[in-house]
Amino acid sequence: MKHSAENRGIKGSHGADAVDPTSLLTEDCDVLLPAALGGVINK
Numbered sequence: 589m590k591h592s593a594e595n596r597g598i599k600g601s602h603g604a605d606a607v608d609p610t611s612l613l614t615e616d617c618d619v620l621l622p623a624a625l626g627g628v629i630n631k
Contacts, residue, residue, distance in 0.1 A: 591601050598604065
């Protein structure tokens, strides 16, 4: 939360890897939680 507040987002957070947003829904995973505000996921 501190990193997010100081950097206006989570990009560059320690221990995290960036993911290309265009391939996000095609990544191999065990669980996918499309948790977003209404109207954000539209395809």
